[in-house]
Amino acid sequence: SQTIHQWPATLVQPVGSPLSLECTVEGTSNPNLYWYRQAAGRGLQLLFYSVGIGQISSEVPQNLSASRPQDRQFILSSKKLLLSDSGFYLCAWSLRREGGEAFFGQGTRLTVV
Amino acid sequence: DAKTTQPTSMDCAEGRAANLPCNHSTISGNEYVYWYRQIHSQGPQYIIHGLKNNETNEMASLIITEDRKSSTLILPHATLRDTAVYYCIVRVAIKTSYDKVIFGPGTSLSVIP
Secondary structure, rough: OOOEEEEEEEEEEEOOOOEEEEEEEEEEEEEEEEEEOOOOOOOOOEEEEEEEEEEEEOOOOOEEEEEEOOOOOEEHHHHHHHHOOOEEEEEEEEEEOOOOOOEHHHHOOEEEO | OOOOOOEEEEEEEEOEEEEEEEEEOOOOOOOEEEEEOOOOOOOOOEEEEOOOOOOOOOEEEEEEOOOOEEEEEEEEEOHHHHHHEEEEEEOOOOOOOOOOOOOOOEEEEEEEE
């Protein structure tokens, strides 16, 4: 069966420090991959999605970047964190087939101090 | 932008059926209706999806109107653990297309003892 791993679960980082969040999917190949952010009390905002290795689409301009170095690995990064980068970050995957549902990781709660 | 509208919040008595409505009046012929829910501080959980016909699984039933412009998620016997934010999403999920899973603000369901 397919599983998605996202780590760490919680992270406290100072302003100006770098960020690297990693997400890996097991049990499938060639998935669509997504990064979402959820600010406190707000809805889910799609940040990036990827349909293949090295293929990244950004949904909103921001202080973050994403990379997909391997088929089932998706990385969210920042060179210098801002206070506004705090939030709940979620990785998700879906199969590229008709009716393919998306599955989410358990998320990383990032607090920038 | 999300292509669905949902009530902001709803209450339901424990043990009763919870009926969560969703309007998607601009849905296209090749778009599916998906439902997810998010329990506080967790990643969204897939519930059910459908195209035209009503669907039922172990978690819920999905009723889609004949014109496909609205749908209702039914939790037949709501429990306290069903308290969550419920998201209705429409998306094209075909093999050759980008598949951006866009969330709206959802409905916050409170199951009351």
